[in-house]
Amino acid sequence: MSWIFLALGSHVFWAGENILTKYSVDKKIKNPYVFLILFTLLEGVIFIIWPFINFTLPPLPVIGLLVLAGFLYFFGGFPYIKAMQSEEVTRVNILWGLIPVISLFFGYFFGERISGQESLALLILVFGTILASIHLGTGKWRFSRAFWLMLVACTAFSAYGVVMHQVFKTTPFLNAFILILFFDFLYSLIVLFFSKKWLKEFKETVGLIDWKFGLVLFLTVFTALGGGILNQLALSLQQASLVFALEGFQIIFVFVITVLLTVFLPKILQEKFDKKNLLFKLLALVFIVVGIVILNV
Numbered sequence: 001m002s003w004i005f006l007a008l009g010s011h012v013f014w015a016g017e018n019i020l021t022k023y024s025v026d027k028k029i030k031n032p033y034v035f036l037i038l039f040t041l042l043e044g045v046i047f048i049i050w051p052f053i054n055f056t057l058p059p060l061p062v063i064g065l066l067v068l069a070g071f072l073y074f075f076g077g078f079p080y081i082k083a084m085q086s087e088e089v090t091r092v093n094i095l096w097g098l099i100p101v102i103s104l105f106f107g108y109f110f111g112e113r114i115s116g117q118e119s120l121a122l123l124i125l126v127f128g129t130i131l132a133s134i135h136l137g138t139g140k141w142r143f144s145r146a147f148w149l150m151l152v153a154c155t156a157f158s159a160y161g162v163v164m165h166q167v168f169k170t171t172p173f174l175n176a177f178i179l180i181l182f183f184d185f186l187y188s189l190i191v192l193f194f195s196k197k198w199l200k201e202f203k204e205t206v207g208l209i210d211w212k213f214g215l216v217l218f219l220t221v222f223t224a225l226g227g228g229i230l231n232q233l234a235l236s237l238q239q240a241s242l243v244f245a246l247e248g249f250q251i252i253f254v255f256v257i258t259v260l261l262t263v264f265l266p267k268i269l270q271e272k273f274d275k276k277n278l279l280f281k282l283l284a285l286v287f288i289v290v291g292i293v294i295l296n297v
Contacts, residue, residue, distance in 0.1 A: 006234035007243045011250035013227030015093075018254050019261075020220040022089040023269055025081065028213055030214055032081040034201045040074065040188040042221045046181055055178065058171045069163040070183030076156025079149040087146035088271045090281060092223060093254040095150035096247045097125050099289045102158035103241035122243075128287030161240030167234035177232055180209035205230060245292050253283060 021035075029035040057063070068090070083092050101122050167176050192199045234243045261269040 002047065003234045003237040003243065004246070006230045006237070007246045008233060008249055010227040010230035011246055012253060013223045013230065013251045014131060015253035015257065017091055017220055017227060018084075018093055018224040018250075019257055019269065020036075020216055020223065021081070021192045022084050024213075024216060025085040026152065026269075028216070029205055030087045031198070031201050031205075032268055033078060034198055034205055037188045037191060037202060038205060038222070039217070039220060040050065040077070040184050042217060043181055043225060045047075045149075045221070046225060047178070049174075050178060053174045053221050054172075055175055058167075058175060058179075058266070060173055061114075062167055066179045067164050067183055068168065069160050070180050072156045072160040072163070072188065073180065073186045074184045076153050076160065078153075079156075080153040082147040083146035083153065083233065086149075088258075090255050090258050090271060092146045092150060093130075093251050094281065094284050095285075096154065096244075096250065097128055097291075098154040099158050099161070099247060100152060100241050100245040100292075101126055103161055103244050104238075105233050106159050106162040107165075107239055107241055110162060114169060117294060119289045124291035125245075126148065126286050127290060128284045131284040131287060141226070158240065158244070161235060162234060163238050164204045165235045170233070173236050177229065179233075180280060232240070245287070247292070251288060255281070 021039075024033055025032045030039075058066070080092075083095075104118070104122065162174070164180075192202060231243065258269060258271055262271050
């Protein structure tokens with residue numbers, strides 16, 4: 001059952017990354033896409049381990065899968081980072097509950113099947129996710145602005161997880177991990193090359209980074225890499241739908257941290273917790289956690 005602890009650890013790291021990312025795109029960088037590119041390029045620091053591992057190129061079909069997985073992971077970040085800028089971090093985080101559902105759908109094409117118990121869990125997860133995406137206003141409700149963005153992001157990340165689970169069946173973990181980061185690094189450079197506007201904003205952003213925000217960026221990259229390493233290790237041991245089904249712990253962790261920051265450090269991060277919408281968030285958390293428990297019993 002070691003994959004469970006790896007998956008839980010990845011979600012703890014990613015919860016920290018979610019909070020730091022929200023702070024960055026709210027307080028420091030106006031263009032969230034520029035932040036994503038900068039963040040992806042900084043992840044390239046992991047390449048320093050390349051000479052110290054027994055790296056070998058996998059077969060061409062596996063490289064093709066890694067190119068696809070890197071594409072899904074990188075470009076899936078665009079709707080996610082936009083959702084982070086336009087919506088509360090707790091509501092965005094709850095919408096990650098879509099991933100295990102979509103992962104099971106993609107996994108079907110690789111021969112993965114679900115039981116009746118897993119089907120029940122998925123229905124509960126979907127209901128909780130929809131509940132989380134609803135905004136209550138004065139006499140009316142609407143879907144969260146982040147819902148459709150996160151639907152696209154979750155679809156991309158779910159497909160990425162399923163592809164990586166297949167890759168790890170034949171490829172050593174470190175080889176696949178390094179190649180995924182390499183392709184993401186390459187995609188970032190390609191985007192900057194073809195977008196003069198973003199390249200200009202990227203240069204301006206880099207020029208404005210002081211030591212305080214530099215520390216925030218370092219912690220963001222550290223938590224993202226830590227979560228990525230643990231997540232891919234878990235994917236090497238278990239199918240994506242079950243690995244991602246533990247999103248509920250990340251949701252709870254982000255929710256608790258956000259409440260504490262809102263109360264004690266509102267200048268860093270502040271969310272609106274009116275009674276009606278707070279109730280919907282809590283109900284969504286309950287349904288998602290119940291669904292995850294059923295899925296993993």
